[in-house]
Amino acid sequence: xxxxxxxxxxxxxxxxxxxxxxxxxxxxxxxxxxxxxxxxxxxxxxxxxxxxxxxxxxxxxxxxxxxxxxxxxxxxxxxxxxxxxxxxxxxxxxxxxxxxxxxxxxxxxxxxxxxxxxxxxxxxxxxxxxxxxxxxxxxxxxxxxxxxxxxxxxxxxxxxxxxxxxxxxxxxxxxxxxxxxxxxxxxxxxxxxxxxxxxxxxxxxxxxxxxxxxxxxxxxxxxxxxxxxxxxxxxxxxxxxxxxxxxxxxxxxxxxxxxxxxxxxxxxxxx
Amino acid sequence: xxxxxxxxxxxxxxxxxxxxxxxxxxxxxxxxxxxxxxxxxxxxxxxxxxxxxxxxxxxxxxxxxxxxxxxxxxxxxxxxxxxxxxxxxxxxxxxxxxxxxxxxxxxxxxxxxxxxxxxxxxxxxxxxxxxxxxxxxxxxxxxxxxxxxxxxxxxxxxxxxxxxxxxxxxxxxxxxxxxxxxxxxxxxxxxxxxxxxxxxxxxxxxxxxxxxxxxxxxxxxxxxxxxxxxxxxxxxxxxxxxxxxxxxxxxxxxxxxxxxxxxxxxxxxxx
Numbered sequence: 001x002x003x004x005x006x007x008x009x010x011x012x013x014x015x016x017x018x019x020x021x022x023x024x025x026x027x028x029x030x031x032x033x034x035x036x037x038x039x040x041x042x043x044x045x046x047x048x049x050x051x052x053x054x055x056x057x058x059x060x061x062x063x064x065x066x067x068x069x070x071x072x073x074x075x076x077x078x079x080x081x082x083x084x085x086x087x088x089x090x091x092x093x094x095x096x097x098x099x100x101x102x103x104x105x106x107x108x109x110x111x112x113x114x115x116x117x118x119x120x121x122x123x124x125x126x127x128x129x130x131x132x133x134x135x136x137x138x139x140x141x142x143x144x145x146x147x148x149x150x151x152x153x154x155x156x157x158x159x160x161x162x163x164x165x166x167x168x169x170x171x172x173x174x175x176x177x178x179x180x181x182x183x184x185x186x187x188x189x190x191x192x193x194x195x196x197x198x199x200x201x202x203x204x205x206x207x208x209x210x211x212x213x214x215x216x217x218x219x220x221x222x223x224x225x226x227x228x229x230x231x232x233x234x235x236x237x238x239x240x241x242x243x244x245x246x247x248x249x250x251x252x253x254x255x256x257x258x259x260x261x262x263x264x265x266x267x268x269x270x271x
Numbered sequence: 272x273x274x275x276x277x278x279x280x281x282x283x284x285x286x287x288x289x290x291x292x293x294x295x296x297x298x299x300x301x302x303x304x305x306x307x308x309x310x311x312x313x314x315x316x317x318x319x320x321x322x323x324x325x326x327x328x329x330x331x332x333x334x335x336x337x338x339x340x341x342x343x344x345x346x347x348x349x350x351x352x353x354x355x356x357x358x359x360x361x362x363x364x365x366x367x368x369x370x371x372x373x374x375x376x377x378x379x380x381x382x383x384x385x386x387x388x389x390x391x392x393x394x395x396x397x398x399x400x401x402x403x404x405x406x407x408x409x410x411x412x413x414x415x416x417x418x419x420x421x422x423x424x425x426x427x428x429x430x431x432x433x434x435x436x437x438x439x440x441x442x443x444x445x446x447x448x449x450x451x452x453x454x455x456x457x458x459x460x461x462x463x464x465x466x467x468x469x470x471x472x473x474x475x476x477x478x479x480x481x482x483x484x485x486x487x488x489x490x491x492x493x494x495x496x497x498x499x500x501x502x503x504x505x506x507x508x509x510x511x512x513x514x515x516x517x518x519x520x521x522x523x524x525x526x527x528x529x530x531x532x533x534x535x536x537x538x539x540x541x542x
Binding site: 058 | 277285287288291294296302329330355357359361369370380382384386400402404406414416417421422424447448
């Protein structure tokens with residue numbers, strides 16, 4: 001079962017959209033993907049802060065009250081243990097024809113879809129030839145222009161579960177759908193925000209939980225070699241939380257348990 | 272007046288689209304923007320070759336016969352001297368939820384809109400802080416994931432007509448909507464295809480016309496300094512053909528006439 005909400009109302013089937021909507025024609029919009037457990041939307045405030053910052057930087061109209069109302073309306077329809085709430089906001093239509101210009105009639109779309117309640121036990125990575133561009137909004141912000149991530153995931157699909165993307169200077173950035181962490185002794189290391197990464201909501205939660213777990217959070221540049229000297233490497237995102245990485249390009253990485261981090265994340269959600 | 276064709280038929284008003292269509296949700300599709308003069312579609316074959324190559328690389332279904340039929344149907348409706356035909360092809364819907372996977376029910380959208388028949392006399396450029404990523408499909412192929420170009424255009428909008436985008440090593444790549452050429456003596460110089468640029472159709476036409484105009488075509492890495500020692504700099508794209516650049520970051524560039532190139536392009540269209 002899937003639920004759709006579009007510009008103010010729950011609807012069934014297709015949506016009706018202006019053929020000039022810039023979300024459709026130019027990937028010109030922002031989105032969030034949010035975990036819903038029962039009828040509870042996990043970390044909605046944090047997702048909306050990030051979405052608002054992105055919309056404002058890009059000059060896209062952002063109506064927080066409308067988004068909150070839609071999210072509440074959609075999540076109330078959830079009949080599954082665990083679902084994904086996807087919020088999509090487009091710039092709308094720009095006239096006259098130009099890349100710049102103010103959008104009118106932005107479209108706000110929300111869909112709620114069941115996801116598997118069981119977390120994946122682990123995942124493998126392979127390094128993509130497609131780099132993340134640390135100068136680009138599409139690497140830092142959660143925009144609809146997702147093609148480079150799609151192409152990177154497609155590139156490695158025969159040999160790994162997700163692609164490891166480096167940035168333009170060859171440092172570790174993230175995967176196509178999540179941030180990366182390294183556990184090394186008592187250090188919990190993750191690429192810093194200047195490395196061409198999205199400021200993940202789960203990434204932020206893990207950093208804020210670190211000291212309570214006896215770990216020292218460290219945001220810095222990470223080299224590929226660092227992955228192989230770590231005690232554990234894991235990916236995180238809003239739907240799949242923390243997932244251990246077992247291999248990078250078929251080379252084994254450390255397998256220390258991250259159960260304490262996963263448990264603290266789950267506890268943080270339900271409190 | 273604007274004409275819309277969607278999945279096989281001319282329509283009025285909004286289009287009806289699956290809320291999970293990946294063109295809308297992830298900028299996952301390809302497009303072409305083509306000049307239409309009267310009912311003549313300019314360089315349609317070249318545009319379709321490029322679109323097919325992009326779709327195939329990205330694993331998006333491409334039905335050339337359907338696209339040709341749609342383009343003919345739309346262009347027959349043109350009532351203006353000069354119009355822009357925009358062809359948008361999305362991946363469609365992918366299930367189960369994953370970045371990879373085969374798309375079903377791709378959406379094919381075409382719109383025809385009047386554009387000003389008068390070419391702009393010249394334009395100014397300002398250098399964007401947003402670089403073009405020469406490792407990324409979104410820089411090489413005409414995909415719907417256009418956000419970085421939009422952001423670059425927005426960044427310079429108060430001080431120039433278009434943004435000059437460098438690549439990640441600081442070489443000249445292109446503008447947000449066109450390729451760049453430099454005229455220097457009898458050399459006609461343009462960034463090579465490995466510089467993070469789109470293989471522009473008009474760029475290709477100009478390169479093929481060069482020798483007939485007594486010019487030596489040269490595809491190479493171009494430095495910012497080279498712009499200021501050139502006799503002329505111009506931008507080209509499918510709708511606006513060749514437009515002289517007068518300034519880069521408020522600094523004057525050479526103003527030798529490019530009238531011979533513009534005339535040869537126009538002649539190539541009508542022959």
